[in-house]
Amino acid sequence: MTTPPSGPLPTSEILAQLRASADAPLNRAMSSHPQLYRDPGIAALEDAKIWSQDWLCPGFAADIPNPGDYITFSIGPDPIFIARGQDGEIRAFSNICRHRMMVMLQGSGNASKVVCPYHAWTYDLDGKLRGAGHMERSTGFNKDDHCLPEIRVEVWHGWIYVTLNPDAPSVADSLMALEPLVAQFKLGDYIPVASQDHVWDTNWKLLAENFMESYHLPTAHKATLGGWLPLDTVEFPDRPHAAFTHQIFEKLPDSTYGVAHRDNDHLVGRWRHTSVMPTVFPSHMYVLAPDHCWYLSLRPQGAGQVHVRFGVAIAPEVHSELQGPERDAWMAELNQFFDHVNEEDRLVVEGIYAGSGAGLAAAGRLSWLEREIHDFQKYLSGRLG
Ligand code: FES
Ligand SMILES: [Fe+2]
Structure with a gap:
């Protein structure tokens, strides 16, 4: 028995x-x-030692074949988006607005820029803040200080991989x-x-x-x-x-x-x-x-x-x-x-x-x-x- x-x-x-x-x-x-x-202790260890450390795959590079195409994904608690820029390069960014933390893009699609649905701060597909209305009385406000954090991305035989770990081997x-x-x-x-x-x-x-x-x-x-x-x-x-x-x-x-x-x-x-x-x-x-x-x-x-x-x-x-x-x-x-x-x-x-x-x-x-x-x-x- x-x-x-x-x-x-x-x-x-x-x-x-x-x-x-x-x-x-x-x-x-x-x-x-x-x-x-x-x-729960194992899940917490995985958050610290796996999800924030290793490469994850949001999809195929061919999911975003044209400039402006994007897909969304997440790494642990961080929503991100992956987009093909006007120069044809694939880049990944935090999908959280630098104004007051609104999640911006949903699903997948094509966009020439990222417009936050809350107060319309607008970002280029290279993460730079281009537009932020009614900020002229905010002393010292400089759009260059509010770019989206860029996330490491690598394309390997048609796959996109992303990681938050700057030290992960390629x-x-x-x-x-x-x-x-x-x-x-x-x-x-x-x-x-x-x-x-x-x-x-x-x-x-x-x-x-x-x-x-x-x-x-x-x-x-x-x-x-x-x-x-x-x-x-x-x-x-x-x-x-x-x-x-x-x-x-x-x-x-x-x-x-x-x-x-x-x-x-x-x-x-x-x-x-x-x-x-x-x-x-x-x-x-x-x-x-x-x-x-x-x-x-x-x-x-x-x-x-x-x-x-x-x-x-x-x-x-x-x-x-x-x-x-x-x-x-x-x-x-x-x-x-x-x-x-x-x-x-x-x-x-x-x-x-x-x-x-x-x-x-x-x-x-x-x-x-x-x-x-x-x-x-x-x-x-x-x-x-
Ligand atoms: S939270 Fe994005 S513009 Fe305000
Ligand atoms: Fe199976």
Whole structure:
């Protein structure tokens, strides 16, 4: 008979258990303690040591192809926007007005300047304050003193990354070992076709871990993509990397999605039906396939909710073949497919979160197919420990 766990653990003990599993060999590793997903002390540590320190992904550079295009995002408590300037450069700024802290832009769109909806202070897309009415009697007021704080941004193979940490190593350096795998797909040419934001009732790490393992595909996704992926083709990196993990898997050649279009002239051999699935720690995860790419970018909302940004882009040869109503129909079918996949995932990750609150919940053993969860434990333990 299994001994029930003896109640809440102090944060230090949760971290000690995380360290023990991270340090164990994979064939002895355990899943993380249930309270890693619920403890307020862990969430506070993550704010200080993960969310304000690491690179996060707000979307594709191709989401903002034209001057004036912008998307909004957040880093911890800080709303930000990312915009393409008139010079074609992508920059990121605090989305908080320097007058009296109004959040300015919402969602995504195109604008030649940022106008605060409260008193109409107006900023250029390079963050400079250009207009501030009725400030002539405010002694010493100088618009140059009230520019929007600029945020570090880096574009890597079509992805935008942002961080509040001036000392974080560059994305290009951190992901150097991933670069050859991703570069062959020419992801920077893919065309975004869908983007959605959702809030799910689970801890962000449970959704991240769910993405990282294909063990659940035949069961949780049996109605969608579960049957297309022969699990014995799954490969993992030779050694753990500090900033990311990934797996590589082959799709059956008759899969509806995940195989190269006949006009794709750069992928050869097995790569025409092989996908790379990186997780860039902490929370950017994607499936990069020869014909499409879909991603998740996660941000916690407290321990029990996660903000999910979900997006899909398709290879240019797939995009250009489809025109007019045919493209609309194909897109509707693709969106419906991913909505179904997401719903299957939401069900399980909300289910595990509910389970993690049970008195009898306990860590279990990991399969070799959960290798990336073990890599994630190493990352978490390194950051939080
Ligand atoms: S808060 Fe933005 S103009 Fe006043
Ligand atoms: Fe899934």
